[in-house]
Amino acid sequence: MSQLLLDVNGLTMQFGGLKAVDKVNITVKNRQIVSIIGPNGAGKTTVFNCLSGFYIPTTGSVLFKGKEIAGMKDFQISRQGLVRTFQHVRLFSNMTVIENMLVAQHRHLNTGLLSGLFKTPSYRRLEREAMDRAVFWLKEVNLLDSANRESGNLSYGQQRRLEIARCMVTQPELLMLDEPAAGLNPNETKELDELIIRLRDEHEISILLIEHDMGLVMGISDHIYVIAQGMPLADGNADEIKNNPDVIKAYLGES
Numbered sequence: 001m002s003q004l005l006l007d008v009n010g011l012t013m014q015f016g017g018l019k020a021v022d023k024v025n026i027t028v029k030n031r032q033i034v035s036i037i038g039p040n041g042a043g044k045t046t047v048f049n050c051l052s053g054f055y056i057p058t059t060g061s062v063l064f065k066g067k068e069i070a071g072m073k074d075f076q077i078s079r080q081g082l083v084r085t086f087q088h089v090r091l092f093s094n095m096t097v098i099e100n101m102l103v104a105q106h107r108h109l110n111t112g113l114l115s116g117l118f119k120t121p122s123y124r125r126l127e128r129e130a131m132d133r134a135v136f137w138l139k140e141v142n143l144l145d146s147a148n149r150e151s152g153n154l155s156y157g158q159q160r161r162l163e164i165a166r167c168m169v170t171q172p173e174l175l176m177l178d179e180p181a182a183g184l185n186p187n188e189t190k191e192l193d194e195l196i197i198r199l200r201d202e203h204e205i206s207i208l209l210i211e212h213d214m215g216l217v218m219g220i221s222d223h224i225y226v227i228a229q230g231m232p233l234a235d236g237n238a239d240e241i242k243n244n245p246d247v248i249k250a251y252l253g254e255s
């Protein structure tokens with residue numbers, strides 16, 4: 001039986017007089033792909049910001065593996081195994097692909113200044129493991145051939161895949177992707193679709209996805225939450241969501 005990984009209850013985020021997120025509940029089980037959809041400005045990214053430590057929610061609880069994480073700092077949350085990408089690519093564009101992969105692991109390598117200065121055996125072992133993980137994930141996202149290229153020179157689709165690989169080297173259990181298909185061409189979207197499914201099926205991680213590409217969402221999601229004006233509107237599988245009149249009216253009817 002799949003276990004509960006993330007359990008969000010009554011999540012509310014208020015900015016002055018605006019309730020950007022209002023009593024939202026979300027659950028993600030192990031090895032599930034869960035999507036959050038909703039019209040522009042519905043509050044989806046604000047939910048991500050609350051879950052990943054960029055905002056402290058006004059009220060509500062966020063249990064990750066049974067532990068309250070609401071109010072923790074972003075790096076504390078990522079160390080628990082919950083990592084995210086952003087709506088806009090955030091790579092170090094003047095660093096090479098492999099350098100981006102190594103920098104991402106730096107915070108997770110528990111090394112002291114002295115062990116780094118003197119390159120102790122344990123420091124060298126951690127460095128070797130970091131390099132092995134970087135190579136493994138570059139292969140998985142089909143970027144190993146580009147390891148020494150500056151990441152700013154990659155195509156947009158490659159940059160998106162590098163962002164995912166960069167998250168994966170930190171060994172998350174839950175990966176949150178904020179509009180990963182935005183700006184991708186159909187071939188790149190297909191590659192992304194296959195990669196997300198492989199992350200679940202072969203690497204046994206869970207994915208929480210914000211996405212406007214309905215083909216992608218409906219094709220890969222185990223469960224979908226719809227929010228509108230910050231509030232929960234519906235949740236269910238792809239067929240239930242596609243046929244829900246409230247959803248069609250609030251969201252799908254727009255496009």
Ligand SMILES: Nc1ncnc2c1ncn2[C@@H]1O[C@H](COP(=O)(O)OP(=O)(O)OP(=O)(O)O)[C@@H](O)[C@H]1O
Nearest residue numbers: 015018019020038039040041042043044045046047
């Ligand atoms: N830091 C902030 N301060 C004030 N208002 C904010 C802040 N962040 C978001 N908002 C507001 O909260 C609402 C929800 O925004 P959010 O970006 O979460 O929506 P979204 O569903 O992700 O939209 P999109 O699909 O366009 O990315 C919007 O009205 C937005 O202007």
